[in-house]
Amino acid sequence: MEVGKILGIAYNVIPVKDLEKSAAWFVKHFGFNIRHQREDYLSLFRDNRPILDLIQSDNDSRAVIEIKQKKRWIITFFTNDIVSLHDYLKSEEVKVGDISDEGEYGKFFVLEDLDGNLFDVWQHHDCELVY
Template identity: 25%
Template sequence: MQRVTGIGGIFFKCKDPEKMRQWYQTHLGIDMSPYGAKISSQTESGKEGYTLWTPFPDTTSYFGPSEQSFMINYRVADLEALVAVLKEEGVSILDELVAHEYGKFIHIEDIEGNKIELWEPAE
């Protein structure tokens, strides 16, 4: 079973997300939106994909319960099947699977309590 197929996003806390977006736009040429940068890529199956790079306010609770200042979103091929396997393996599942128009999501924790986001993109 294929598990992670790529990096779906890199999210990090900062004091001023707007200033951070502007700095990266000005100095590194990363085209930004209010949601961060969408960096295009190609999946192993040849489909077009992307990775989000997003600064969050340092007050966000989105990374909780972890106290970490970052969170990585991993792209997966079949989230429901992977979650079933992870449960069997005793991995800590933090919430229920949710579906949006852009894909399915769930959050897990690694062995040090770092929150991880798993994402199956919508077709």
């Protein structure tokens, strides 16, 4: 009998203050679609692929970790065109950092959502995502 394998991460859960407002922000800026909406929880998909789950939070916890007194992201998004995405988000007044070119490791930038959750955005020629 063959044992099942972990094939990847299905989704990540992040806390938000206002579920509807945050969901609309992700739909607008990233083209996600909303699924499985409940009273205080919903799933965001890219086509038929789960990406994020948003959960209504009544406290200040965020999807952020701190290392050496510096806030860091815990979720990295993958993109096929980091420059155009970065330019678009800046034009929409989304809080984004500068693009960092790490050579063989790819290009990155950090963004912040409405609730202070941090995300890393990554582009790399060597990464193949199969769906």
